[in-house]
Amino acid sequence: MSILQAQRREDLKHPSSTLLKSSIDLGWSFLSAELRTHRHYEGPGAAAPPDVHVGIVVRGSDEGLLALKFAGSWQSAQPTTGSIRLGPVGRTCDEAHISANVEALHLYVPTSTFARLTDDYHLPPAPGRFIRQSCGVQDELINQIGLSVLSEMTSPTAASRMLVETSSLLLAARLVHAHTETELIRLPIQSRHPLDDRRLRRVLAYIEDHLAENITVADLANVACLSIFHFTRAFSAAMGVPPHRYVSQRRLESAKVMIATGRGSLREIALDCQFSSETSFTRAFRRAIGMTPAAYRRTLR
Numbered sequence: 656m657s658i659l660q661a662q663r664r665e666d667l668k669h670p671s672s673t674l675l676k677s678s679i680d681l682g683w684s685f686l687s688a689e690l691r692t693h694r695h696y697e698g699p700g701a702a703a704p705p706d707v708h709v710g711i712v713v714r715g716s717d718e719g720l721l722a723l724k725f726a727g728s729w730q731s732a733q734p735t736t737g738s739i740r741l742g743p744v745g746r747t748c749d750e751a752h753i754s755a756n757v758e759a760l761h762l763y764v765p766t767s768t769f770a771r772l773t774d775d776y777h778l779p780p781a782p783g784r785f786i787r788q789s790c791g792v793q794d795e796l797i798n799q800i801g802l803s804v805l806s807e808m809t810s811p812t813a814a815s816r817m818l819v820e821t822s823s824l825l826l827a828a829r830l831v832h833a834h835t836e837t838e839l840i841r842l843p844i845q846s847r848h849p850l851d852d853r854r855l856r857r858v859l860a861y862i863e864d865h866l867a868e869n870i871t872v873a874d875l876a877n878v879a880c881l882s883i884f885h886f887t888r889a890f891s892a893a894m895g896v897p898p899h900r901y902v903s904q905r906r907l908e909s910a911k912v913m914i915a916t917g918r919g920s921l922r923e924i925a926l927d928c929q930f931s932s933e934t935s936f937t938r939a940f941r942r943a944i945g946m947t948p949a950a951y952r953r954t955l956r
Contacts, residue, residue: 732791
């Protein structure tokens with residue numbers, strides 16, 4: 656079932672839920688996301704998701720109650736800001752009761768994302784089925800991951816897909832490490848050593864050659880001949896920033912050069928620098944440079 660089909664099914668099944676924003680058109684393949692409002696509701700629960708579901712209350716209430724019925728047993732919690740609901744693959748919520756108005760971010764982690772952790776964590780088949788079905792979970796790391804994804808969904812940057820790729824892997828790792836019904840993983844050996852000069856030069860050269868193309872963390876890890884998690888830690892130690900932030904900075908610097916040399920319209924520059932739209936390019940440019948691209952162009956005349 657496509658994300659859009661799932662969204663429409665959710666709208667029909669839960670008329671008290673309203674979709675505010677979705678990642679459907681952002682080109683994400685490692686994670687999908689929806690921002691929804693939920694009003695008072697009592698009735699059947701949602702059908703079993705094909706992916707691991709993480710629901711994070713981003714605007715909650717200290718009053719009211721969220722109650723969910725799983726396999727004949729009820730779980731309940733106050734829908735306070737930051738509280739989390741976890742749903743494994745293939746298990747249905749039988750009934751739901753919401754006695755508050757809340758806004759929640761729904762993240763869906765596909766099986767393919769968990770598979771990418773195999774080299775580091777030696778996961779068993781279908782780890783998404785072992786996630787603990789629960790509501791009212793408190794986990795600050797998951798919360799921060801959710802907020803970074805929400806930020807990219809509302810204001811995409813030049814490296815949105817890279818950030819979401821890294822965030823999805825970190826989220827999957829956190830779920831199997833801290834929220835499974837049984838111990839699933841063997842933790843990898845932690846390494847804070849930076850990339851050696853030879854590998855770092857190869858990676859930086861690859862980034863420069865492909866700034867106008869879609870770059871993934873997996874691409875860079877392959878260039879360095881390292882696993883994704885090892886590469887991300889090693890690159891961050893070497894450069895002082897994670898891969899997605901470095902790529903974003905280089906794309907903005909490239910955009911400044913394009914504007915200064917009069918190469919193309921602002922829309923063309925935005926697309927060349929892997930922004931989803933001129934609007935998102937303008938927002939990111941203003942955050943980084945302190946003025947809009949159009950204003951920056953005027954200062955060069």
